[in-house]
Amino acid sequence: METRKLGALEVSAIGLGCMGMSAAYGPPADKAEMIKLIRGAYERGVTFFDTAEAYGPFVNEGLVGEALAPIRDQVVIGTKFGFDIDLKTGKRGGGTNSRPAHIKAVADASLKRLKTDRIDIFYQHRVDPDVPIEDVAGAIKDLVAAGKVRHYGLSEAGVGTVRRAHAVHPLAAVQSEYSLFWRGPEAELLPVLEELNVGFVPFSPLGAGFLTGKIDENTTFDPTDFRNMVPRFSPDARKANMALVDIVKAVADRKGATLAQVALAWLLAPRPWIVPIPGTTKSHRLEENLGAVDLELTAEDRSEIAAGLSKIEVQGERLPEAALKMVGH
Numbered sequence: 001m002e003t004r005k006l007g008a009l010e011v012s013a014i015g016l017g018c019m020g021m022s023a024a025y026g027p028p029a030d031k032a033e034m035i036k037l038i039r040g041a042y043e044r045g046v047t048f049f050d051t052a053e054a055y056g057p058f059v060n061e062g063l064v065g066e067a068l069a070p071i072r073d074q075v076v077i078g079t080k081f082g083f084d085i086d087l088k089t090g091k092r093g094g095g096t097n098s099r100p101a102h103i104k105a106v107a108d109a110s111l112k113r114l115k116t117d118r119i120d121i122f123y124q125h126r127v128d129p130d131v132p133i134e135d136v137a138g139a140i141k142d143l144v145a146a147g148k149v150r151h152y153g154l155s156e157a158g159v160g161t162v163r164r165a166h167a168v169h170p171l172a173a174v175q176s177e178y179s180l181f182w183r184g185p186e187a188e189l190l191p192v193l194e195e196l197n198v199g200f201v202p203f204s205p206l207g208a209g210f211l212t213g214k215i216d217e218n219t220t221f222d223p224t225d226f227r228n229m230v231p232r233f234s235p236d237a238r239k240a241n242m243a244l245v246d247i248v249k250a251v252a253d254r255k256g257a258t259l260a261q262v263a264l265a266w267l268l269a270p271r272p273w274i275v276p277i278p279g280t281t282k283s284h285r286l287e288e289n290l291g292a293v294d295l296e297l298t299a300e301d302r303s304e305i306a307a308g309l310s311k312i313e314v315q316g317e318r319l320p321e322a323a324l325k326m327v328g329h
Contacts, residue, residue: 001045002293004275006199007172009121009151011076013268013293015048016041016286017203017279022060026222029281031063037283038067042075044290050175050201050277052080052125053110057090065114072116078175078201079114080155081106082125096326098128100139107148119143121172123153127329133161137168144169153201158328159192166196173199173275180244180263180309181207181232182318194271202267205276206289210238211263213245232316240315247308257295260285264292266305 002013021034038049051064061079068075081102084093087109110119122143124136143149151172154165165171174193178185179202193200208227209215217239227233232241245259252262260278267276278289297305317324 001047001290003047004199004272006121006201006273006275007151007170007197009076009172009199011048011275012046013275014046014264014290015050015078015201015275015277016046017050017277018060018064019050019052019055020279021281022063023055024226026225028059034063034281035067037281037286038064039071040283041286041290042068042071044286046290047074048076048078048275048277050078050203051114052123053085053106053113054080054083054092054125057085057092058109058113061110061113065116069115076120077114077116078121078123078153078173079110079119080123080125081110082123082128082155096126096128096130098124098131098136098139100131100135100142103136103139104143107143111148118147119149121151121153122149123155123173123175124157125155126326127154127157127161129329133165134168137165141169156327159188161329162189162192162196162198166198171196171198173201175201175203175277177204177318178202178267178276179205179207179211180248180266180305181210181241181314183309184318190271194273197273199273199275200271202274202276205267205278206260206263208233210241211245211248211259213249213259216242229320230316230318231320232314232318234316237316243312244309244314247305247312250308251297251301251305255295255297255301257291258288260288261292261295262297264289265295265297266302268292269297269302 004013022028051060084097140152153173155175217235248259252259
């Protein structure tokens with residue numbers, strides 16, 4: 001597995017997003033199987049694992065901590081703070097909480113669940129409109145000085161916040177949704193990250209599964225699957241957006257690759273500081289995703305995809321309205 005840099009942090013070119021093992025895509029997967037999958041990912045070269053206190057809450061951090069404990073010094077763990085979650089009960093409030101005292105309490109709780117003495121990258125999960133980002137960055141600076149955190153990250157932050165945060169304490173990475181299904185970061189965020197030498201970690205790099213070609217307008221999701229609430233996953237939107245899947249499929253068929261591999265290779269190709277974190281609960285999908293590292297998309301392949309994209313307007317918002325209000329501050 002090739003490696004890439006997120007700021008000064010070296011990680012595998014593809015990481016593993018662990019959220020779906022515990023939350024969001026239906027009932028939690030079998031814990032023992034997920035521990036086996038996480039360790040199997042490491043054996044296949046993955047050294048970058050993504051979790052958050054909010055996934056569960058708390059459950060996913062515990063899973064990741066247990067799975068990686070035997071190989072802790074060989075891997076990089078990213079987790080997140082920033083939602084209003086009661087640290088004793090796990091009950092979620094209605095919004096964000098990035099008060100410095102809360103950030104530090106979250107760090108201590110996450111360290112225990114992750115069975116470690118340091119968090120490799122600590123992301124603010126969503127920008128808190130009630131707490132200046134300079135105060136947030138200052139809290140991270142304190143945690144770095146205390147040896148509890150190695151690197152600072154932001155998730156779904158706007159470019160103004162990125163610049164202000166980076167001026168207080170250098171950012172290693174910004175994590176946001178990015179894929180052929182959602183290309184919002186291209187306009188402003190990616191140029192700023194390149195300027196500042198900050199890495200980029202796309203989550204949902206396969207469009208929450210849509211770019212695999214395994215989902216169409218007739219697909220039924222589990223009642224607890226978050227995609228039931230996402231406008232982009234309404235049956236009508238899925239039907240219209242199949243045109244995007246067709247573009248990816250044409251390239252995949254010609255390259256002898258899968259749709260997922262083309263979608264991930266498209267993210268990897270242009271910038272060496274982009275590290276996608278596709279999630280899965282299946283070992284064969286893990287193998288498939290990691291195969292994207294060895295898939296070379298030529299300039300002609302990328303031009304074909306770009307030409308196809310220029311003729312399509314993807315239908316539906318990528319998040320429910322309430323969630324969109326917490327993005328891009």
